[in-house]
Amino acid sequence: MEAADLGSERGGQQVIHTLLLLTLVAVQDTAAGKMVYTKWCAGCHGDNGAGDGQGARHMVPPPRDFTGAIYQIRSTPSGQLPTDADLLRSIDEGLGGTAMPGWKSRLSERQRRDVLAYIKTFSTFFADTTQRPQPIAFSKEPGGDGGADALKVGRQFYDSIGCRKCHGDQGRGDGPSAPTLKDDAGHPMFAANLHENWRFNGGGTVEDIYRRLRTGLDGTPMPSFSDLLEQKFLTDEQLWRVAEYVRSLSPKEPPVVRDVIHAPLTKRVPHAPDDSAWTAVDTYWFPLVGQIIRKERWFAPAVSGVWVKAVHTADSIAIRVAWDDRSQSPDTAWLAHLGRVFSTLSDDSTREQPVPWPDQLAVQFPVSSPTGMERPYFLMGSPSAPVYQWRWSSTARATAIAGLARGVDRFDPIQGAGGGIATQSVYDHGEWRVVFTRALASPDTANQLPLRTGRAIPVAFFAWDGSNGEHGTRMAVSTWYFLALDEPVPARVFISPVLAMVLTLGLGMLVIWRAQQKTSYRRQQ
Numbered sequence: 256m257e258a259a260d261l262g263s264e265r266g267g268q269q270v271i272h273t274l275l276l277l278t279l280v281a282v283q284d285t286a287a288g289k290m291v292y293t294k295w296c297a298g299c300h301g302d303n304g305a306g307d308g309q310g311a312r313h314m315v316p317p318p319r320d321f322t323g324a325i326y327q328i329r330s331t332p333s334g335q336l337p338t339d340a341d342l343l344r345s346i347d348e349g350l351g352g353t354a355m356p357g358w359k360s361r362l363s364e365r366q367r368r369d370v371l372a373y374i375k376t377f378s379t380f381f382a383d384t385t386q387r388p389q390p391i392a393f394s395k396e397p398g399g400d401g402g403a404d405a406l407k408v409g410r411q412f413y414d415s416i417g418c419r420k421c422h423g424d425q426g427r428g429d430g431p432s433a434p435t436l437k438d439d440a441g442h443p444m445f446a447a448n449l450h451e452n453w454r455f456n457g458g459g460t461v462e463d464i465y466r467r468l469r470t471g472l473d474g475t476p477m478p479s480f481s482d483l484l485e486q487k488f489l490t491d492e493q494l495w496r497v498a499e500y501v502r503s504l505s506p507k508e509p510p511v512v513r514d515v516i517h518a519p520l521t522k523r524v525p526h527a528p529d530d531s532a533w534t535a536v537d538t539y540w541f542p543l544v545g546q547i548i549r550k551e552r553w554f555a556p557a558v559s560g561v562w563v564k565a566v567h568t569a570d571s572i573a574i575r576v577a578w579d580d581r582s583q584s585p586d587t588a589w590l591a592h593l594g595r596v597f598s599t600l601s602d603d604s605t606r607e608q609p610v611p612w613p614d615q616l617a618v619q620f621p622v623s624s625p626t627g628m629e630r631p632y633f634l635m636g637s638p639s640a641p642v643y644q645w646r647w648s649s650t651a652r653a654t655a656i657a658g659l660a661r662g663v664d665r666f667d668p669i670q671g672a673g674g675g676i677a678t679q680s681v682y683d684h685g686e687w688r689v690v691f692t693r694a695l696a697s698p699d700t701a702n703q704l705p706l707r708t709g710r711a712i713p714v715a716f717f718a719w720d721g722s723n724g725e726h727g728t729r730m731a732v733s734t735w736y737f738l739a740l741d742e743p744v745p746a747r748v749f750i751s752p753v754l755a756m757v758l759t760l761g762l763g764m765l766v767i768w769r770a771q772q773k774t775s776y777r778r779q780q
């Protein structure tokens with residue numbers, strides 16, 4: 256009761272806010288908005304707002320077609336126009352996980368309001384000013400949130416109202432319907448990976464998620480669940496629990512990129528990805544981006560980053576790489592999706608036939624430990640300066656081989672069983688987990704980097720999602736980072752405080768003893 260009252264009060268405030276904003280916007284000249292639009296937006300959204308700018312050919316999802324007036328991020332019920340405040344939010348903050356940038360720091364408030372007024376002129380739907388879009392009177396998050404019981408309720412409804420059909424059992428966007436999803440215009444669409452809330456279009460807080468559940472993302476398969484509230488299938492509080500459950504799947508804070516992976520010294524090497532020894536080891540996140548330097552360029556990578564852990568013993572190293580991937584490729588169930596990807600991205604690449612490619616991962620090092628800051632070209636070296644790589648593929652028993660890459664299109668495997676590396680991998684509900692192990696020393700020092708303790712060893716990562724059409728240069732890449740095999744802490748560091756104490760005490764005793772000796776000696780005299 257109380258929550259509902261609060262909600263409508265907030266709703267009222269929002270209406271007033273919106274009305275104020277509308278009055279402001281109305282007095283603005285759309286000519287000024289057009290100038291901003293032409294300069295900053297048309298390259299993606301097209302001169303006439305049809306979502307067909309120059310850049311559009313490279314993007315999944317493609318830029319919004321403003322002529323249809325269908326918007327994802329709204330405070331209004333499904334099927335209705337957004338409020339100006341909604342549009343301004345998208346313009347200010349951008350849409351997470353897509354090519355749509357935020358403009359708050361790039362354009363003045365005036366410019367943002369002008370361009371907002373201008374994009375509304377692309378559709379006649381906004382012309383009828385007697386029909387102002389009305390925001391939903393959202394409730395506030397009920398108390399007692401976050402506890403295990405609340406999350407249990409959330410999980411229960413996540414299953415019963417069908418979220419897992421699209422988002423999958425663990426929320427990584429790998430549900431049974433996932434390969435079939437497309438937007439209203441037929442473009443391929445992924446169900447959001449609920450483990451990466453920092454990439455949600457409309458923001459990643461519990462409140463943002465709750466709002467998206469109430470409004471749906473119009474133009475996409477993501478429905479509104481407001482009807483279920485009206486039908487009393489679940490209560491408003493239970494829907495909040497679903498939002499809390501979804502929020503709990505992502506880390507508390509968006510991952511921070513740290514430059515150096517510390518591999519502590521352990522007694523044994525954990526070969527299996529799910530070996531319990533891994534739980535105590537620090538995880539490092541490295542974002543990946545589409546490879547857009549060499550043809551064929553790739554603007555729509557499906558793998559957004561890798562989570563890395565590493566440990567070493569006196570003679571071996573194990574590196575565990577985990578990443579989210581909606582499909583265990585090769586998988587023919589995704590061929591239709593792949594066809595949609597290829598027809599959406601009419602970029603500089605030659606048209607290919609969709610083929611069920613495998614998933615792949617590469618871990619890259621220099622061939623020898625660099626002495627200064629110099630490192631080979633991060634994009635797989637060059638013919639004269641090769642890089643040393645471990646290449647894993649989901650086909651052929653999901654094994655890996657070591658070899659030398661001399662640029663993006665040449666890889667020479669090192670002879671012998673896997674080129675000296677061993678791998679174990681697991682695919683589990685939308686996540687790959689792969690452990691690579693190798694001896695630290697290498698008999699073939701000309702081709703294989705000897706891994707030594709106490710040095711910063713450059714390392715980089717590459718990933719391919721086969722079901723998304725990724726192979727060859729169509730891949731996700733990282734830049735160089737570093738791996739450090741931590742040295743055993745020298746014994747003297749442990750002893751020294753104790754030793755210092757013994758010494759101080761000892762010296763003190765000695766001084767007292769000497770003093771006493773002296774006095775007694777004097778006394779004797």
Ligand code: HEC
Nearest residue numbers: 295296299316317318319326327328345350353354355370
């Ligand atoms: C680099 C390309 C790019 C540029 C530049 C760009 N956009 Fe976008 N924009 C996108 C993409 C892609 C989407 C669709 C994202 C999606 O569907 O999830 C989008 C979506 C939108 C939306 C829809 C939000 C919703 O709720 O559906 C608005 C509004 C918008 N852009 C406004 C602008 C304005 C105004 C500018 C210029 C100041 C601009 N965009 C510049 C790529 C771009």
Ligand code: HEC
Nearest residue numbers: 417418421444445446447455456457458464467475476477
């Ligand atoms: C029919 C398939 C489908 C169902 C059912 C579905 N979703 Fe989605 N959901 C999607 C798609 C597709 C997207 C991505 C839309 C986009 O990228 O613009 C999405 C996006 C999301 C997002 C991200 C919102 C944002 O701001 O980007 C969240 C959170 C989410 N869904 C949660 C849920 C929950 C919770 C349920 C169940 C109550 C659910 N979804 C049911 C298909 C579905």
